[in-house]
Amino acid sequence: MSSTPSTPVAPARYNFRETEAKWQKAWEERQTFHARMDKARPKYYVLEMFPYPSGRIHMGHVRNYTQGDVIARYKRARGFNVLHPMGWDAFGLPAENAAMEKKVHPKKWTYENIAAMKKQLKSMGLSLDWSREIATCDPTYYRHQQKMFLDFWKAGLAYRKEAWVNWDPVDNTVLANEQVIEGKGWRTGAPVERRKLTQWNLKITHFADELLERLDTLDRWPEKVRLMQANWIGKSRGARVFWQLTDASGAAPSGKDWGKLEIFTTRPDTLYGASFAALSPEHPIVAELAETDPGLQHFVAECRKTGTAAAEVETAEKIGYKLPLLAKHPLMPGKTMPVYAANFVLMEYGTGAIFGCPGHDERDHEFATKYGLPIIPVVMPEDADAKSFSVANEPFVEDGVIINSDFLDGLTVEDAKIKVIERLEEMGVGKGTTQYRLRDWLVSRQRYWGCPIPAIHCEKCGVVPVPEKDLPVELPEDVTFDRPGNPLDRHPTWKHVACPTCGGAARRETDTFDTFIDSSWYFDRFTSPKFATAPFDREENHYWMPVDQYIGGVEHAILHLLYSRFWTRAMRDVQMTSRDEPFDGLFTQGMVCHETYRAADGSWLLPEEVERLDGGKVVRASDKSPVEVGRSEKMSKSKKNVVDPDQIIHDYGADTARWFMLSDSPPERDLEWTEAGVTGAWRFQQRLFRIASEAVAELPAAGTPKPASFSDAATALRRAAHKTIAGVSADIEAFHFNKAVARLYELASTIDGLKSKDAADKWAKREALEIFVRLTGPMTPHLAEELWQALGHKSLLADSPWPLAEDALLVDDTVTVAVQLNGKLRGTLQLAKDAPKEEAEKAALALPELARGLDGKTPKRVIVVPNRIVNVVA
RNA sequence: GCCCCCGUGGCGGAAUUGGUAGACGCGCCUGACUCAAAAUCAGGUUUCCUCACGGAAGUGUUGGUUCGAGUCCGACCGGGGGCACCA
Numbered sequence: 014m015s016s017t018p019s020t021p022v023a024p025a026r027y028n029f030r031e032t033e034a035k036w037q038k039a040w041e042e043r044q045t046f047h048a049r050m051d052k053a054r055p056k057y058y059v060l061e062m063f064p065y066p067s068g069r070i071h072m073g074h075v076r077n078y079t080q081g082d083v084i085a086r087y088k089r090a091r092g093f094n095v096l097h098p099m100g101w102d103a104f105g106l107p108a109e110n111a112a113m114e115k116k117v118h119p120k121k122w123t124y125e126n127i128a129a130m131k132k133q134l135k136s137m138g139l140s141l142d143w144s145r146e147i148a149t150c151d152p153t154y155y156r157h158q159q160k161m162f163l164d165f166w167k168a169g170l171a172y173r174k175e176a177w178v179n180w181d182p183v184d185n186t187v188l189a190n191e192q193v194i195e196g197k198g199w200r201t202g203a204p205v206e207r208r209k210l211t212q213w214n215l216k217i218t219h220f221a222d223e224l225l226e227r228l229d230t231l232d233r234w235p236e237k238v239r240l241m242q243a244n245w246i247g248k249s250r251g252a253r254v255f256w257q258l259t260d261a262s263g264a265a266p267s268g269k270d271w272g273k274l275e276i277f278t279t280r281p282d283t284l285y286g287a288s289f290a291a292l293s294p295e296h297p298i299v300a301e302l303a304e305t306d307p308g309l310q311h312f313v314a315e316c317r318k319t320g321t322a323a324a325e326v327e328t329a330e331k332i333g334y335k336l337p338l339l340a341k342h343p344l345m346p347g348k349t350m351p352v353y354a355a356n357f358v359l360m361e362y363g364t365g366a367i368f369g370c371p372g373h374d375e376r377d378h379e380f381a382t383k384y385g386l387p388i389i390p391v392v393m394p395e396d397a398d399a400k401s402f403s404v405a406n407e408p409f410v411e412d413g414v415i416i417n418s419d420f421l422d423g424l425t426v427e428d429a430k431i432k433v434i435e436r437l438e439e440m441g442v443g444k445g446t447t448q449y450r451l452r453d454w455l456v457s458r459q460r461y462w463g464c465p466i467p468a469i470h471c472e473k474c475g476v477v478p479v480p481e482k483d484l485p486v487e488l489p490e491d492v493t494f495d496r497p498g499n500p501l502d503r504h505p506t507w508k509h510v511a512c513p514t515c516g517g518a519a520r521r522e523t524d525t526f527d528t529f530i531d532s533s534w535y536f537d538r539f540t541s542p543k544f545a546t547a548p549f550d551r552e553e554n555h556y557w558m559p560v561d562q563y564i565g566g567v568e569h570a571i572l573h574l575l576y577s578r579f580w581t582r583a584m585r586d587v588q589m590t591s592r593d594e595p596f597d598g599l600f601t602q603g604m605v606c607h608e609t610y611r612a613a614d615g616s617w618l619l620p621e622e623v624e625r626l627d628g629g630k631v632v633r634a635s636d637k638s639p640v641e642v643g644r645s646e647k648m649s650k651s652k653k654n655v656v657d658p659d660q661i662i663h664d665y666g667a668d669t670a671r672w673f674m675l676s677d678s679p680p681e682r683d684l685e686w687t688e689a690g691v692t693g694a695w696r697f698q699q700r701l702f703r704i705a706s707e708a709v710a711e712l713p714a715a716g717t718p719k720p721a722s723f724s725d726a727a728t729a730l731r732r733a734a735h736k737t738i739a740g741v742s743a744d745i746e747a748f749h750f751n752k753a754v755a756r757l758y759e760l761a762s763t764i765d766g767l768k769s770k771d772a773a774d775k776w777a778k779r780e781a782l783e784i785f786v787r788l789t790g791p792m793t794p795h796l797a798e799e800l801w802q803a804l805g806h807k808s809l810l811a812d813s814p815w816p817l818a819e820d821a822l823l824v825d826d827t828v829t830v831a832v833q834l835n836g837k838l839r840g841t842l843q844l845a846k847d848a849p850k851e852e853a854e855k856a857a858l859a860l861p862e863l864a865r866g867l868d869g870k871t872p873k874r875v876i877v878v879p880n881r882i883v884n885v886v887a
Numbered sequence: 888g889c890c891c892c893c894g895u896g897g898c899g900g901a902a903u904u905g906g907u908a909g910a911c912g913c914g915c916c917u918g919a920c921u922c923a924a925a926a927u928c929a930g931g932u933u934u935c936c937u938c939a940c941g942g943a944a945g946u947g948u949u950g951g952u953u954c955g956a957g958u959c960c961g962a963c964c965g966g967g968g969g970c971a972c973c974a
Contacts, residue, residue, distance in 0.1 A: 244890070277973095329972080363974065370974090448974090450973055677911085679900080689913055833954085836954065
């Protein structure tokens with residue numbers, strides 16, 4: 014793609030390279046996008062999820078930031094004081110992997126990547142306030158994070174706990190529950206292992222109910238994300254029930270203090286159908302019994318071997334080990350049942366113990382069948398017969414009527430739950446309770462390139478906080494990556510420190526924080542990024558927060574978005590803010606996809622390595638060998654179906670890339686990147702430049718007073734232009750960028766189509782062109798700025814207000830009304846707007862097309878919807 | 888297994904939320920310009936019947952509600968996503 018330098022006199026072609034650089038420089042020099050607090054103006058905070066500095070931006074970034082930039086520029090034009098910052102999610106494992114592979118220090122690698130990506134982002138012409146740039150790996154950033162952690166610790170929101178945790182064997186670190194997907198590490202895809210470790214946790218479960226309830230108020234969040242979070246939190250109502258344990262003789266187990274076994278159930282209505290109790294292999298009672306029972310020890314070890322991968326779990330047989338115990342039924346005096354240790358009972362959920370009701374639970378049914386335990390029906394369908402109803406072959410898991418259950422008989426499941434909980438509470442053998450699936454957030458990571466956890470381990474004093482005056486705890490830079498594992502742990506001096514309490518020899522915590530902590534408050538930091546004495550200036554933060562529009566990928570629906578909601582609440586609880594929620598509006602954009610190409614030898618090919626022949630056949634460009642075209646998938650390095658944004662911006666310009674990103678595909682859906690689509694977008698930029706350049710010569714000067722009257726053609730153009738203002742505005746507000754683009758295409762054709770005959774026509778053409786240019790400002794800012802200047806304006810378009818639609822031009826005086834016969838279209842009618850029903854009916858019945866269809870029959874009924882349709886029923 | 892979303896031309900997608908289905912773009916076809924091609928411009932493009940005028944069918948399948956259904960309801964088929972031994 015060649016471009017000739019443009020001349021002001023007769024610009025044949027739009028020279029995007031020169032023009033884009035020119036306006037980027039102009040915006041930067043004038044600090045056009047620097048945000049300053051101004052309480053007299055309404056603020057608007059637009060934020061796109063900040064990138065990990067991998068080294069190069071990818072098309073997903075281009076799409077994400079283009080969308081955010083449209084909103085930011087649009088809101089600016091609408092008079093909002095816009096904050097639109099950018100920064101770097103700079104801690105993380107790829108830096109350590111690079112250190113191991115390429116012998117570069119993670120810090121150096123990260124900052125070099127940041128510089129490279131910043132340059133790329135700048136070439137996109139985004140309206141970002143770069144003066145607020147932050148990097149989470151900067152000690153001036155993470156020191157505040159350490160301070161907040163200490164505050165949370167003091168407030169009881171951070172604690173250490175020994176537990177079975179998920180260990181990623183590839184990254185050599187533990188992972189939070191949210192970071193294990195189908196039993197595999199979210200980054201590495203390696204099956205996680207179970208390890209028992211003492212780790213730092215943040216008490217997200219403290220806010221479980223609040224995090225769930227407040228989802229309802231996030232009405233500018235996608236329903237889908239709210240649903241996913243609700244499912245993740247997983248609230249269920251039920252009861253805790255206490256079962257007296259005895260040994261086989263009925264006596265209390267000798268010398269043991271297990272008095273009663275606590276179980277959680279969501280189906281207390283089926284208590285009378287209980288036929289066994291089962292404990293998790295990790296349950297303390299099991300552990301204690303195992304001490305003297307080699308068989309049990311063996312069983313527990315076997316259970317541990319089974320992985321947590323989805324496939325393994327699904328196929329794993331339900332196995333149990335009968336314990337030398339009996340459990341007394343809390344509601345049926347004299348009834349006892351066997352107690353098992355069972356592999357399917359999770360220690361992390363509920364109390365780590367269940368009662369089995371095989372008649373009404375698939376899993377319990379399988380277990381009972383295997384071990385020959387009784388299967389008693391206690392719920393049956395409303396129309397079934399209690400005497401003959403059987404669940405021997407299959408459990409009945411639906412709603413129904415309670416049977417064989419003493420005082421519960423005849424009740425519905427719902428009523429029985431209420432009544433049985435009342436009874437359990439009266440008798441002191443149980444109580445109604447709520448259980449959540451959500452677990453606390455495990456934040457320790459056995460890695461170097463992260464924020465150090467500000468804690469010190471002292472043999473005498475235990476775990477003590479690093480005194481605030483010693484913050485930040487900075488990462489040492491002299492570390493080695495010659496071996497796997499945590500370089501902090503093997504650093505010769507860093508971890509040795511005096512105990513802040515007793516002054517004795519102690520050692521630092523060598524784990525670092527999960528990097529999701531870094532991104533849980535960066536949006537707050539952007540409100541006052543240089544503030545030194547606290548994470549943020551309260552006044553600035555209060556002015557700018559919450560984020561009015563957050564934009565990012567749906568893959569963070571749970572992880573980042575839930576953590577951020579938690580962190581905001583934790584900050585609130587330690588009186589740092591009074592806010593509950595960080596993100597007022599959320600938009601999740603779709604992925605950028607591309608076809609995949611495979612050579613005959615099975616290797617993947619880059620799109621630029623293939624060639625499409627005239628017949629549609631696809632071959633390898635180098636040797637014309639056949640290429641197999643695969644379906645369109647998310648762009649990924651592994652399948653090589655990537656297009657480099659740098660290349661596109663170089664060949665076509667940022668505006669073309671932005672325009673294409675916004676055209677056609679609705680922003681929440683996946684976008685298919687095609688060469689044809691890009692060239693189409695590029696052609697439109699050129700066409701627009703041509704239309705405008707040709708018109709400029711004949712237009713009246715900017716600011717020429719409005720003529721008193723217009724020709725019909727001019728009025729039609731004015732109507733089209735003003736309707737486009739209203740339409741594009743509404744579309745941008747609703748994130749319907751593809752529709753806004755379609756409207757702009759239409760307006761461009763209409764403008765081009767008006768052959769100006771008189772001065773009023775020319776005035777209308779200038780008006781329409783100016784409107785057009787202003788409406789494209791948020792989407793293709795460079796070209797718009799260039800045309801704005803060409804139209805004779807001295808000010809920056811970026812500083813100009815959004816055009817205002819004249820109401821009178823938005824409504825037509827005549828409307829087209831469809832005429833139907835029995836619901837089928839027969840013709841159309843031009844009627845005055847808001848014409849009376851009678852008139853519409855009369856006109857419709859006079860329509861020849863209708864008379865022909867009616868064929869002499871008399872209409873039975875005529876339905877008139879004003880300004881829409883007339884339906885004649887015959 | 889449970890929960891959620893989506894099925895519209897050759898393709899990406901519109902359809903004021905129950906009121907003219909296919910806006911706009913891509914692709915394709917025809918024409919203009921050109922010695923020619925590219926680029927550009929003009930016109931056409933759901934399918935079927937008809938030279939045409941017109942007409943019929945049509946939004947995954949199927950049944951229903953309604954004067955009227957892409958839109959609402961039921962069943963089914965297909966695609967995608969989330970959760971998953973959660974008691």
